[in-house]
Amino acid sequence: MSSEINKKYIVHPGGQIQGELRVPGDKSISHRSIMLGSLAEGTTKVTGFLEGEDALATLATFRAMGVDIIGPDKGKVTIHGVGMQGLKAPEKEFYVGNSGTSIRLLSGLLSGQQFDCTLSGDKSLSGRPMKRVTDPLALMGAKIDTKEGKPPLKIHGGSSLKGIDYLLPMASAQVKSCLLLAGMYAEGKTSVTEPAPTRDHTERMLSGMGYAVDVEGSTISITGGGKLTATNIDVPADISSATFFMVAAAIAPGSDITLKHVGINPTRIGVINILKLMGADISLTNEAETGGEPVADIRVRYAPLKGIQIPEDQVPLAIDEFPALFIAAACAEGQTVLTGAEELRVKESDRIQVMADGLQTLGIDAKPTEDGIVIHGGIIGSGEVDSHSDHRIAMSFAIAALQAGGSIQINDCANVATSFPGFVEMASEVGLNIEEIDG
Numbered sequence: 001m002s003s004e005i006n007k008k009y010i011v012h013p014g015g016q017i018q019g020e021l022r023v024p025g026d027k028s029i030s031h032r033s034i035m036l037g038s039l040a041e042g043t044t045k046v047t048g049f050l051e052g053e054d055a056l057a058t059l060a061t062f063r064a065m066g067v068d069i070i071g072p073d074k075g076k077v078t079i080h081g082v083g084m085q086g087l088k089a090p091e092k093e094f095y096v097g098n099s100g101t102s103i104r105l106l107s108g109l110l111s112g113q114q115f116d117c118t119l120s121g122d123k124s125l126s127g128r129p130m131k132r133v134t135d136p137l138a139l140m141g142a143k144i145d146t147k148e149g150k151p152p153l154k155i156h157g158g159s160s161l162k163g164i165d166y167l168l169p170m171a172s173a174q175v176k177s178c179l180l181l182a183g184m185y186a187e188g189k190t191s192v193t194e195p196a197p198t199r200d201h202t203e204r205m206l207s208g209m210g211y212a213v214d215v216e217g218s219t220i221s222i223t224g225g226g227k228l229t230a231t232n233i234d235v236p237a238d239i240s241s242a243t244f245f246m247v248a249a250a251i252a253p254g255s256d257i258t259l260k261h262v263g264i265n266p267t268r269i270g271v272i273n274i275l276k277l278m279g280a281d282i283s284l285t286n287e288a289e290t291g292g293e294p295v296a297d298i299r300v301r302y303a304p305l306k307g308i309q310i311p312e313d314q315v316p317l318a319i320d321e322f323p324a325l326f327i328a329a330a331c332a333e334g335q336t337v338l339t340g341a342e343e344l345r346v347k348e349s350d351r352i353q354v355m356a357d358g359l360q361t362l363g364i365d366a367k368p369t370e371d372g373i374v375i376h377g378g379i380i381g382s383g384e385v386d387s388h389s390d391h392r393i394a395m396s397f398a399i400a401a402l403q404a405g406g407s408i409q410i411n412d413c414a415n416v417a418t419s420f421p422g423f424v425e426m427a428s429e430v431g432l433n434i435e436e437i438d439g
């Protein structure tokens with residue numbers, strides 16, 4: 001676990017962001033490549049896999065269920081699929097660290113197995129809500145014990161699952177995906193209706209592996225009893241990781257960065273849409289499609305930003321990008337208002353409160369609200385902020401230093417390795433003056 005040896009960042013003020021970068025592979029797609037590749041018939045070859053702790057936690061669970069997985073080696077993973085019924089009972093409980101995606105998607109997939117198993121995680125994950133998956137899974141016939149709606153989850157195998165029609169109470173790709181994965185093991189049809197579009201990587205990968213998924217308006221349906229056929233999966237660079245450099249270039253005068261081969265799935269590009277509304281200079285080139293997912297190179301050149309009211313329909317499309325977008329708002333002229341984003345309070349940290357606290361420490365007028373935040377652009381000062389073990393908070397305050405009056409010290413940064421191994425090296429390469437120290 002990364003937090004055994006903790007890390008601090010000291011980021012010195014000033015500088016600009018220049019050059020070309022390929023950030024690590026998409027975390028959501030990496031998780032799904034292991035899950036579906038393991039259940040497929042045949043051998044799946046993955047390239048561009050994210051070698052971050054979250055995706056590696058998912059990989060370890062399938063190895064523990066008897067799947068022969070080779071790698072990762074420089075992003076290459078070979079999965080010898082065992083078929084829908086081929087997983088074996090693990091010897092120990094699964095520990096998935098900091099990873100909400102692992103625990104929520106696995107809860108659905110494992111509810112369909114014949115064996116019992118337990119899923120647990122670190123302190124942050126142990127505080128995150130799981131009733132959002134266990135309630136609908138119970139309606140399907142799954143038996144799962146929780147600790148007052150939180151991990152650990154003890155999943156009792158051997159249940160016969162039945163398809164349901166379920167209206168998601170919140171826009172969540174993790175809950176949608178959990179139910180689609182359980183739906184592969186259920187009798188009949190499972191239909192999930194979303195209140196707003198969320199990332200659709202599960203649906204795309206299922207279809208790409210020959211498992212029919214029916215999408216009608218906001219309802220996604222799957223019928224149990226099908227099978228998956230192995231295929232090769234090229235994981236694009238993660239737009240959520242690219243975001244830190246997009247915002248960095250957008251706030252630091254003189255910057256010009258190109259982020260290579262980034263996933264630009266329409267359900268993930270809220271950050272581009274929001275930054276453009278704020279006045280950012282962003283252009284896409286080399287648009288292509290790889291393994292059912294659109295990709296492009298994203299170029300961002302500095303341009304002055306202005307505060308905006310963030311359209312609520314962009315919230316699920318940028319859900320992991322808000323900590324970095326709050327830094328953009330702090331550097332913009334005028335006020336930025338976010339509403340409809342209460343989901344941010346139940347991520348790895350309460351991202352509304354933790355960002356508001358850190359911004360206030362740095363002298364920015366940032367007022368948390370129940371479902372969002374109001375930020376007045378201003379002058380970022382220096383100071384010491386705490387990431388609360390949240391990778392995205394740590395990286396967001398790191399890029400804030402580009403526009404700060406003095407150094408920023410960020411505590412509790414080890415979890416950056418969950419989604420962005422090599423962040424400090426890449427950030428230094430393109431112009432951030434960042435030091436990492438133990439402690």
Ligand SMILES: O=C(O)C1=C[C@@H](OP(=O)(O)O)[C@@H](O)[C@H](O)C1
Nearest residue numbers: 028101171172173174175319320
């Ligand atoms: O399905 C996924 O891969 C994810 C869905 C989102 O979570 P929610 O579904 O909880 O919004 C996102 O925050 C998370 O980083 C990854």
Ligand SMILES: C=C(OP(=O)(O)O)C(=O)O
Nearest residue numbers: 098099100101320347348
């Ligand atoms: C919310 C996130 O991930 P997860 O839910 O998988 O922990 C994230 O990466 O920002």
